[in-house]
Amino acid sequence: MEQLISNRKYELTRNNKIIPIVMMAIGVIAVVMGFMTDKTRAWAVLLHNDFYFTAMALASAFFIAFNYAAQAGWAVGIKRIPEAITGFLKFGMVGLILIFIFGHHDLYHWTHPELYDKASPEYDRILAGKSGFLNVPFYITRLVAYAIIWIGFSMAFRKHSLLEDTDGNIVHYKKCVTLGAVFLVFFAVTSSTSAWDILMSIDSHWFSTLFGWYTFAGLFVSGMAMITMFTLYLKGRGYMDHINENHLHDVGKFMFAFSIFWTYLWFSQFMLIWYANLPEEVVYFHTRWLHYRTMWIGNFFVNFIAPFLILMTRDAKRQRIILWVGGCIIFLGHWIDVYLMVMPGTVGTEWHLGFIEFGTMIGFLGLFIWSTLNELSKAAIVPQHHPMMQESLHHHI
Amino acid sequence: MSTAVNAKYEAEVRDPLILGKKSYHQMTEDICRPIEGKANKYWWIAFIISATTMLWGILCLAYTIGNGIGSWGLNKTVGWAWDITNFVWWIGIGHAGTLISAILLLFRQRWRMSINRSAEAMTIFAVICAGLFPVFHTGRPWLDYWMLPLPNQFGSLWVNFNSPLLWDVFAISTYFSVSLVFWYLGLIPDLATIRDRAITPTKKFIYGLLSFGWKGTARDWLRFEEVALVLAGLSTPLVLSVHTIVSFDFATSIVPGWHTTIFPPYFVAGAIFSGFAMVLTLMLVARKVLSLEEYITIQHIELMNKIIILTGSIVGVAYITEFFMAWYSGVQYEAYAFQNRAFGPYWWAYWSMMTCNVITPQLFWFKKIRRSALATFIISIFVNIGMWFERFVIIVTSIHRDYLPSSWTMYSPTFIEVGIFVGTIGLFFTCFLVFARVFPVIALAELKTIMKKTSNQYKGKGV
Numbered sequence: 001m002e003q004l005i006s007n008r009k010y011e012l013t014r015n016n017k018i019i020p021i022v023m024m025a026i027g028v029i030a031v032v033m034g035f036m037t038d039k040t041r042a043w044a045v046l047l048h049n050d051f052y053f054t055a056m057a058l059a060s061a062f063f064i065a066f067n068y069a070a071q072a073g074w075a076v077g078i079k080r081i082p083e084a085i086t087g088f089l090k091f092g093m094v095g096l097i098l099i100f101i102f103g104h105h106d107l108y109h110w111t112h113p114e115l116y117d118k119a120s121p122e123y124d125r126i127l128a129g130k131s132g133f134l135n136v137p138f139y140i141t142r143l144v145a146y147a148i149i150w151i152g153f154s155m156a157f158r159k160h161s162l163l164e165d166t167d168g169n170i171v172h173y174k175k176c177v178t179l180g181a182v183f184l185v186f187f188a189v190t191s192s193t194s195a196w197d198i199l200m201s202i203d204s205h206w207f208s209t210l211f212g213w214y215t216f217a218g219l220f221v222s223g224m225a226m227i228t229m230f231t232l233y234l235k236g237r238g239y240m241d242h243i244n245e246n247h248l249h250d251v252g253k254f255m256f257a258f259s260i261f262w263t264y265l266w267f268s269q270f271m272l273i274w275y276a277n278l279p280e281e282v283v284y285f286h287t288r289w290l291h292y293r294t295m296w297i298g299n300f301f302v303n304f305i306a307p308f309l310i311l312m313t314r315d316a317k318r319q320r321i322i323l324w325v326g327g328c329i330i331f332l333g334h335w336i337d338v339y340l341m342v343m344p345g346t347v348g349t350e351w352h353l354g355f356i357e358f359g360t361m362i363g364f365l366g367l368f369i370w371s372t373l374n375e376l377s378k379a380a381i382v383p384q385h386h387p388m389m390q391e392s393l394h395h396h397i
Numbered sequence: 398m399s400t401a402v403n404a405k406y407e408a409e410v411r412d413p414l415i416l417g418k419k420s421y422h423q424m425t426e427d428i429c430r431p432i433e434g435k436a437n438k439y440w441w442i443a444f445i446i447s448a449t450t451m452l453w454g455i456l457c458l459a460y461t462i463g464n465g466i467g468s469w470g471l472n473k474t475v476g477w478a479w480d481i482t483n484f485v486w487w488i489g490i491g492h493a494g495t496l497i498s499a500i501l502l503l504f505r506q507r508w509r510m511s512i513n514r515s516a517e518a519m520t521i522f523a524v525i526c527a528g529l530f531p532v533f534h535t536g537r538p539w540l541d542y543w544m545l546p547l548p549n550q551f552g553s554l555w556v557n558f559n560s561p562l563l564w565d566v567f568a569i570s571t572y573f574s575v576s577l578v579f580w581y582l583g584l585i586p587d588l589a590t591i592r593d594r595a596i597t598p599t600k601k602f603i604y605g606l607l608s609f610g611w612k613g614t615a616r617d618w619l620r621f622e623e624v625a626l627v628l629a630g631l632s633t634p635l636v637l638s639v640h641t642i643v644s645f646d647f648a649t650s651i652v653p654g655w656h657t658t659i660f661p662p663y664f665v666a667g668a669i670f671s672g673f674a675m676v677l678t679l680m681l682v683a684r685k686v687l688s689l690e691e692y693i694t695i696q697h698i699e700l701m702n703k704i705i706i707l708t709g710s711i712v713g714v715a716y717i718t719e720f721f722m723a724w725y726s727g728v729q730y731e732a733y734a735f736q737n738r739a740f741g742p743y744w745w746a747y748w749s750m751m752t753c754n755v756i757t758p759q760l761f762w763f764k765k766i767r768r769s770a771l772a773t774f775i776i777s778i779f780v781n782i783g784m785w786f787e788r789f790v791i792i793v794t795s796i797h798r799d800y801l802p803s804s805w806t807m808y809s810p811t812f813i814e815v816g817i818f819v820g821t822i823g824l825f826f827t828c829f830l831v832f833a834r835v836f837p838v839i840a841l842a843e844l845k846t847i848m849k850k851t852s853n854q855y856k857g858k859g860v
Binding site for chain 2: 129
């Protein structure tokens, strides 16, 4: 087993260098086309994709943190993957800040100054009441704060993880346990507030206390799908001999369980609003029901029924091909879920699912893959001196 | 079922879960001792106190049946108060047992094996205590079978399937049955051990019946483990669903302070939080009285305290979210409900809740405190009190002043209501004390499976 702890780094192939760049080029073309056809649509598509990919990178930071805090041993063998994925956070956060600065009038109704002018016919009492929270300077401050917290913690995890490789000191592990616990506190608050800021405030009048946790559930399950797919890819390329079907079974369980958890929160939010039928709340689902019906119903099937049936059995979670299928479905499914959170409040009834939407997604995916593979090529794929490495190597369930 | 990592590979950074020089025989001796010996003085004192309290509760219940719900402090505005608070509080306490036995099983947490038996027993007793409140709140408990969707002689009179209260009937009775089966299944091998060690024929006969002829063969174990895994899989959604549906009782309404979407997961987190507090309260006493400190170690207490701080913080985030949204929503009724909670006539209940649930558990960030049995005991009592207040705050402050100011009023419990609540605490402890005398409080057979992996004398050596 010792020979499995190699210090091999990921070597980028020619395709690894070319394909992400082609994907990014497609993305750029899609965005340019978007701005030429409809500015609002282009901003909305950018926000949708930037948020989605940032959320998956954030989920990786969360994965690292809770595995340290919970002293999980099995996941040590794959921890370099979420570490590498968090490298995308810097691109994602810069993107979100820029999208807000340049696109806020198209995306966020509450940013229009006339809403707060009592003399104006556009004056909005409710939004004026929220202006202590929803105002441009405070909003940008919050975005910057999220960037600092998320990127800062991710870099700290990475730093100690790599130092552990070189000097093998247990101090780094202990430091990461503390960092993990502290990050969870920050994450608990920022995962909710960022969801209110970036997504919920698009529908400026609407509110739901569960929204933050609902977004978190989607973020986590799609992040798990990404971690799983990168693991499968590296295993296919022969970098992951220390990972066996037992580890795959565990990442599969996370995808399965949190698909159900997402559904639980989806149902809780929808059912309570539908049951009480208060106009100020039900308007959110009413819009989606009227104008996005197929996708809104499909969302439930793609993100619940499909992963539930595909990943239910033990054997399924131990099969690489089935995990690939499950991972792709979850990835696309939650892309649709975020689409349904962004579009009705921005482009409204004028929604499209065409080259601009998919092209931009491909572009972001290219950047995501490029960033992750690049990070993977910088450090050994197998952590060298992690105190729980033996547990992970001998993982058997 | 449990992770099969060999002891040789278990990380050194993990603390041992069984202390002292233990052999399999020594473990049997230690854990069967409370059942086979005579009860000591402390047990009798505790038993007499709890049984007396329970009797008082029974008297108060009898008075309620004789005189009707008018003997409680309810009024036209506040039609739900003390009784439903106690109901939710007890149901919540039950959650730790299922979490430990089911969810921690799925997460392969070995430390659950020292505490799951008592926690599951606690679940069952807590659900019994909880069930009493709605049963008697109907006022005519002899007609409670009307809560079931039975064909009946009154024509087309059916239960209201649209009502979360009916969903509660289904959820809680299912939960109770599955928890009972799960708990009993785990007991079977241990009951067989007691049977085999029994020295009187009566004892041998009774434990023989209870253990269903368990022989401990490989086939027995195979089936046992399969059923345990299936039940764990069933219990996991069940434990989430029970408190979710309890939260629906409130959240489907349009009462400000009740109708909020965060309720389902937040109630579940709160339930686990209060459940672990009660497990700690009970286990800290039990490990001392039954001399089980080497099985329920400081490490176990620390891990439970970490769950307390996690769930306590989730609950804290939910409180703040609700408060923030009440303002953010711009709905004046919602905003008023929360203002009234914090600064209205029931401010003392709100701030008791905040102090006990959000502030005190944060002390567990200090390693010294979370590894101190005494500090943990005190904080666990705080959490128990805080979680009771949480339900009282949600229920009473939201309805005592709702949309119609001419109906605003106050609520205070009567002597009878307090008596019934105190009586259920007596019932709970009486059941637990009896349980500790007749069943092993630690899952002996299960714990033996990890002895060579995590006990301090084997750790790191390999077998």
